[in-house]
Amino acid sequence: MTITFLLNGETVQVDAPPTRTLLDWLREDRGLTGTKEGCNEGDCGACTVIVTDDDGPKTLNACILFLPQLHGKAVRTVEGISGPGGKLHPVQQAMIDHHGSQCGFCTPGFVVSMACAHMKKRSDFDDQLAGNLCRCTGYAPIIRAAKAAASEPVPDWMIDTPLENVQNAHLPENTDELAAWYADHPDATLIAGATDVGLWVTKQLRDLAPVAFLHRCNDLQRIDIAKDHTHIGAGCTMTQVLEWASDHFPSYAELIRRYGSTQVRNAATIGGNIANGSPIGDNPPALIALDAKLHLRHGDMQRVINIEDFFIDYGKQDSAPGEFVEAVSIPHQPNHLKCYKLSKRFDQDISAVCGCFNISIENNHVTAARIAFGGMAGIPKRASHVEQTLIGQTWSKETIKTAQTVFSKDFQPLSDMRASAVYRLQTAENMLMRYYLESIGEKTSVLEVQP
Amino acid sequence: MTVAKPLPHDAAHLHVTGQARYVDDIPTPAHCLHLVFGLSDIAHGIITEIDLDPVRQAPGVLAVLTADDLPFDNDVSPSAHDEPLLSKGEIFYLGQPIFLVIAESYLAARKAARLGEITYDERPAILTIDDAMAANSRFEDGPRIYAKGDVERAISEAPHQVRGSIEVGGQEHFYLEGQAAVALPQEGGDMIVHSSTQHPTEIQHKVAEAIGQPMHSVRVEVRRMGGGFGGKESQGNALAVACAVAARATGRPCKMRYDRDDDMMVTGKRHDLRINYHVGFDDEGRIAGVDFTHLMRCGWAQDLSLPVADRAMLHADNAYHLPTARVTSHRLKTHTQSATAFRGFGGPQGMVGIERVLDHIAHFLGRDGLEVRRRNFYASGGSISRTIKPHTTHYGMEVTDFILHEMVEALEVSSDYHARRAAVAEWNARNPLLKKGIALTPVKFGISFTLTHLNQAGALVHVYQDGSIHLNHGGTEMGQGLFQKVAQVAADRFGVPLAAVKITATDTGKVPNTSATAASSGSDLNGMAVKIACDEIRDRMARCLAELHQADPAKVVFRDGHVEVGADRLSFAEAAALTYQNRVSLSATGFYKTPKLQWDRIKGYGRPFFYFAYGAAVTEVVIDTLTGENRILRADILHDCGASLNPALDIGQIEGGYVQGAGWLTTEELVWDDKGRLRTHAPSTYKIPACSDRPDIFNVALWDGQNREETIYRSKAVGEPPFMLGISAFLALSDAVAACGADYPALDAPATAERILAAVNRVHA
Numbered sequence A: 001m002t003i004t005f006l007l008n009g010e011t012v013q014v015d016a017p018p019t020r021t022l023l024d025w026l027r028e029d030r031g032l033t034g035t036k037e038g039c040n041e042g043d044c045g046a047c048t049v050i051v052t053d054d055d056g057p058k059t060l061n062a063c064i065l066f067l068p069q070l071h072g073k074a075v076r077t078v079e080g081i082s083g084p085g086g087k088l089h090p091v092q093q094a095m096i097d098h099h100g101s102q103c104g105f106c107t108p109g110f111v112v113s114m115a116c117a118h119m120k121k122r123s124d125f126d127d128q129l130a131g132n133l134c135r136c137t138g139y140a141p142i143i144r145a146a147k148a149a150a151s152e153p154v155p156d157w158m159i160d161t162p163l164e165n166v167q168n169a170h171l172p173e174n175t176d177e178l179a180a181w182y183a184d185h186p187d188a189t190l191i192a193g194a195t196d197v198g199l200w201v202t203k204q205l206r207d208l209a210p211v212a213f214l215h216r217c218n219d220l221q222r223i224d225i226a227k228d229h230t231h232i233g234a235g236c237t238m239t240q241v242l243e244w245a246s247d248h249f250p251s252y253a254e255l256i257r258r259y260g261s262t263q264v265r266n267a268a269t270i271g272g273n274i275a276n277g278s279p280i281g282d283n284p285p286a287l288i289a290l291d292a293k294l295h296l297r298h299g300d301m302q303r304v305i306n307i308e309d310f311f312i313d314y315g316k317q318d319s320a321p322g323e324f325v326e327a328v329s330i331p332h333q334p335n336h337l338k339c340y341k342l343s344k345r346f347d348q349d350i351s352a353v354c355g356c357f358n359i360s361i362e363n364n365h366v367t368a369a370r371i372a373f374g375g376m377a378g379i380p381k382r383a384s385h386v387e388q389t390l391i392g393q394t395w396s397k398e399t400i401k402t403a404q405t406v407f408s409k410d411f412q413p414l415s416d417m418r419a420s421a422v423y424r425l426q427t428a429e430n431m432l433m434r435y436y437l438e439s440i441g442e443k444t445s446v447l448e449v450q451p
Numbered sequence B: 001m002t003v004a005k006p007l008p009h010d011a012a013h014l015h016v017t018g019q020a021r022y023v024d025d026i027p028t029p030a031h032c033l034h035l036v037f038g039l040s041d042i043a044h045g046i047i048t049e050i051d052l053d054p055v056r057q058a059p060g061v062l063a064v065l066t067a068d069d070l071p072f073d074n075d076v077s078p079s080a081h082d083e084p085l086l087s088k089g090e091i092f093y094l095g096q097p098i099f100l101v102i103a104e105s106y107l108a109a110r111k112a113a114r115l116g117e118i119t120y121d122e123r124p125a126i127l128t129i130d131d132a133m134a135a136n137s138r139f140e141d142g143p144r145i146y147a148k149g150d151v152e153r154a155i156s157e158a159p160h161q162v163r164g165s166i167e168v169g170g171q172e173h174f175y176l177e178g179q180a181a182v183a184l185p186q187e188g189g190d191m192i193v194h195s196s197t198q199h200p201t202e203i204q205h206k207v208a209e210a211i212g213q214p215m216h217s218v219r220v221e222v223r224r225m226g227g228g229f230g231g232k233e234s235q236g237n238a239l240a241v242a243c244a245v246a247a248r249a250t251g252r253p254c255k256m257r258y259d260r261d262d263d264m265m266v267t268g269k270r271h272d273l274r275i276n277y278h279v280g281f282d283d284e285g286r287i288a289g290v291d292f293t294h295l296m297r298c299g300w301a302q303d304l305s306l307p308v309a310d311r312a313m314l315h316a317d318n319a320y321h322l323p324t325a326r327v328t329s330h331r332l333k334t335h336t337q338s339a340t341a342f343r344g345f346g347g348p349q350g351m352v353g354i355e356r357v358l359d360h361i362a363h364f365l366g367r368d369g370l371e372v373r374r375r376n377f378y379a380s381g382g383s384i385s386r387t388i389k390p391h392t393t394h395y396g397m398e399v400t401d402f403i404l405h406e407m408v409e410a411l412e413v414s415s416d417y418h419a420r421r422a423a424v425a426e427w428n429a430r431n432p433l434l435k436k437g438i439a440l441t442p443v444k445f446g447i448s449f450t451l452t453h454l455n456q457a458g459a460l461v462h463v464y465q466d467g468s469i470h471l472n473h474g475g476t477e478m479g480q481g482l483f484q485k486v487a488q489v490a491a492d493r494f495g496v497p498l499a500a501v502k503i504t505a506t507d508t509g510k511v512p513n514t515s516a517t518a519a520s521s522g523s524d525l526n527g528m529a530v531k532i533a534c535d536e537i538r539d540r541m542a543r544c545l546a547e548l549h550q551a552d553p554a555k556v557v558f559r560d561g562h563v564e565v566g567a568d569r570l571s572f573a574e575a576a577a578l579t580y581q582n583r584v585s586l587s588a589t590g591f592y593k594t595p596k597l598q599w600d601r602i603k604g605y606g607r608p609f610f611y612f613a614y615g616a617a618v619t620e621v622v623i624d625t626l627t628g629e630n631r632i633l634r635a636d637i638l639h640d641c642g643a644s645l646n647p648a649l650d651i652g653q654i655e656g657g658y659v660q661g662a663g664w665l666t667t668e669e670l671v672w673d674d675k676g677r678l679r680t681h682a683p684s685t686y687k688i689p690a691c692s693d694r695p696d697i698f699n700v701a702l703w704d705g706q707n708r709e710e711t712i713y714r715s716k717a718v719g720e721p722p723f724m725l726g727i728s729a730f731l732a733l734s735d736a737v738a739a740c741g742a743d744y745p746a747l748d749a750p751a752t753a754e755r756i757l758a759a760v761n762r763v764h765a
Helices: A022-029 A090-097 A107-119 A140-149 A175-184 A197-202 A238-248 A250-257 A262-267 A270-275 A283-289 A384-390 A397-404 A421-439 B012-017 B106-113 B129-135 B151-157 B200-210 B237-250 B260-266 B305-314 B347-365 B369-376 B404-414 B417-430 B482-494 B522-549 B572-581 B647-665 B721-738 B753-764
Strands: A002-007 A010-015 A048-053 A056-061 A074-076 A189-191 A211-213 A223-225 A229-233 A293-298 A301-306 A311-313 A323-331 A337-342 A353-362 A365-374 B033-039 B045-051 B061-065 B097-103 B117-122 B144-148 B160-168 B180-185 B191-195 B218-222 B254-257 B272-281 B287-299 B325-333 B434-447 B456-463 B469-473 B501-503 B557-559 B562-565 B568-571 B587-593 B598-600 B605-607 B611-624 B630-639 B697-702
Touching: A048 A107, A056 A107, A056 A262, A090 A107, A090 A140, A090 B012, A107 A140, A107 B012, A140 B647, A175 A211, A175 A293, A175 A323, A189 A197, A223 A238, A229 A238, A238 A250, A238 A262, A238 A270, A250 A337, A250 A353, A270 A283, A270 A323, A283 A337, A283 A353, A283 A365, A337 A421, A353 A421, A365 A384, A384 A397, A397 A421, A421 B753, B033 B106, B033 B237, B033 B260, B045 B097, B061 B106, B061 B237, B097 B106, B097 B237, B129 B287, B129 B325, B144 B305, B151 B272, B151 B287, B160 B347, B180 B237, B191 B200, B191 B237, B200 B218, B200 B237, B237 B254, B272 B347, B287 B305, B287 B347, B305 B325, B305 B347, B347 B369, B347 B434, B347 B647, B347 B721, B369 B404, B369 B434, B404 B417, B404 B434, B404 B611, B404 B630, B417 B434, B417 B611, B434 B721, B456 B522, B469 B482, B469 B522, B482 B501, B482 B522, B522 B562, B522 B572, B522 B587, B562 B572, B568 B572, B611 B647, B611 B721, B611 B753, B630 B647, B630 B721, B647 B697, B647 B721, B721 B753
Parallel strands: A002 A074, A189 A211, B033 B254, B191 B218, B287 B325, B469 B501, B630 B697
Antiparallel strands: A002 A010, A048 A056, A048 A074, A223 A229, A229 A323, A293 A301, A293 A323, A337 A353, A353 A365, B033 B097, B045 B117, B061 B097, B144 B325, B160 B272, B180 B191, B180 B254, B272 B287, B434 B611, B456 B469, B456 B587, B557 B562, B562 B568, B598 B605, B611 B630
């Protein structure tokens, strides 16, 4: 497949197999070795690059970014962060001045993330850099550098404009094209953000042909607010979903803030996170709690199901060959949602338990409850017994304590490297208590405690 | 003076622009081959059948080697000759290399390596401490024991006793740059090797053995590593040897780097251990005697486990005078990765033991931990006189440079320790769900290799006739800033600007027989060796110029880029040219060995260390008693670098060391399943601290002092000691858990949210 994009300001045309990663191509074919491979799975950020498309610049992990995903876009690597004649970018100068590099291996990735944050005038550095691991510095000098550079102007060489009119016969341009093609090629692999599929290639070393890339289907990437629901296209990135959720369901937004990292959220799509059927994806529990509907598409046929019905069993979803997730819709509702993500590390970690609670209380009685968990079963799953125990009861600590006793009817979690079964069950029960205590104004999150 | 300036890392500009080259970035000659190991997928057993035809037939594969194909030594051990490059038929851990794929591309090699069909006669695997103790599976004949006085009597006669046990997990190095090597075959069987290693001489030695050549045929070059932390002291041997063997077999350049998952599955990590303790003490918490048992999981091969376990024993006192003590150390052999060096080299493990004991004593007596700690401190170095004799450690070394009384007093004030401790208690009284904790812990860390002969270093310095200087020494750069510190020394000796000094890659052809850059010793040893070499050249220049100007050589002054001879002032370049024209050598080697060391590791007696480096930290944390979630709110650190060679680089080591140490004891959890398979073998499952995990408030200051011993500019080593400041985070967590109930938390490490919740449950119960 022939791919055209801008690399550090120059147009390049590449003939490459569809699952050739940008990182391998940069290092092996172009000799641009500034971009590093630290983990080859999108967890360390040493390979961070800036990719600019019509939505503007964003950071992505080059190790799980396939070349076709770049078609028509502009890529900037660490080599393109300095200006003409080697003039340093303000974040580069600040990293030197504040001793932000030690071994230097993570540094190009940090510099790229910092330069992108700088361009976007973001000052939430902990979030902007959550996807960049450093083993030497303890991060303090890097943050000092980021702060020091913040007030400097954006160098003009950083401004990229994506290419125009670069259609590619191999890349579907809209959902209809995709649907028709996929119905004819039901064995194909669909690739949206590649934050999961990328690992099939870089870690499992699988050959994925045939593949279809979804990123040019603009009509899949829209969030539309209708009269009684919000319609989120499957191709919306988690960055888009985060922005939307901030206004409507702040706790869901806080969950997404901790979902992957900036680089991962810029690539990962909500559709991908649902369609892969993982029992530990963070969106499904929240969406189940919000009573979301899933829109599935096969050729010209569309159907709508309750999202919890999509997850049948571990590795088994309610979707036919050639059928794909087109959208998810969330009914408008008062915001009672709280999402609790439990992991070994706050940022960029997969949940051991993810509990989402949507409980309506009127006149101090529970009138409705939708509670769902990730990490507690082979699928994202509702806590039906718990819900039933709560509904109709007084909203009190006693009710919560009673409901806590029925969790084991809903869940028999497993032990693995993330957590033991005992811990999972106890914390799931305690999350309900946390919901209650928050509702009466208790301080419950260590993230909100100031020194 | 270039020394003592807070200059940036020598390669900072190269780092931030992406120009700094690591092994995988070095352009390779045409036809370079790529290597990947085929790994075992059982922990213990015998290979009964091995079918590598599918590997050989895979696209792009040139050759596949097994142990039978190795022409010379099949060994990559740094110590006991017990670590074959490729399995000789028996499998000792899950992830052990069995065969070596040589292919035209890295991807082809990776794909092919998964196609080996190996049949095993599986044997029971010894995986845990209890398995190993039951099977008496160990290195050395029995446990090592270091003892001082009649510990049993002291404990039993003391007013109080406590007994306890703590599990302390291992730690993956997670250097951002994985292991990597390239071998370039030369004429006549010679080999040039680029390796990401802390120990070029070891690479040279193992490669020479493996290709059947003397060491003079092998030249190893290391410009920089993308992090080492001890993980590249011995663990790079396998890749360099594999490259050299394959390069010899094919006549083509060969490169090998581990994919991150392979890196974590194959290489050794920090030793995990269980520490049992029994301590006797008085009403005020003064220790009368303490009996420690270290049960250390060393993995399948000896590697560096004996000196690691020794150093754990040597730090079982940390900063505290133990009137009587016994440390019993079991070095257990298990069917897991061979545990190896990691920043602190056993010291952190030993130190956690005694800090746990003091925490336990303080809790038992209901006293403030700092008060109990201070009561047990060694006598102040300043108060030692003819009448007050220095305390001795449990291994018979006098502690004459103890400065923690003064340092801790200063930190108490700067961190506002007492007021904050009261504020924490008050906050906890108001908050039923979230609990804060605070702890102050000190560090006293012994500086020197405990294998005394390693305490030596060499340097090679050239001054060219234009006055530019070529600097080389045996130390390696892994991010710690060694090259810059040593260059500052060289520039200072010649009185020239730093830009006049060219830092060059570590090279076994320039400085031979080097020790690993390890044990925090890099700048102590290499700084001195470089100083000696520079002074030799400088003295020759001075003599030559003095003679020409009929002046006193002792009065020739090198400063500000000039040389002052009597009334004349020459630029350094003119001086160099003149010296050259007068046929005086402008090249010199320098050699240094650490004085005053005398140590018997079997008896556990003597002076293993030249001096001690000190530090102290106060950490404040908060925990959630519903989930065990927790975070560090604030850390205040005061650390002793003597007279710092470069305060900016030293502070960098302290900040980074603290966060890495706190990571070890909190989020970094290694999990093996019951088959011996490491389940946490990538950053998706193994969680080192991320950006937001650093303390919200992070105050780091250097103690203003000088090393009492004659080290380079009276500075102190800084690589490892600050790592152990992270122990304060662990004990702050313990303090927060203790606020949940009456019982002692007995927290194990790493204190993941799960372990904290378990401890909360225990003290609630």
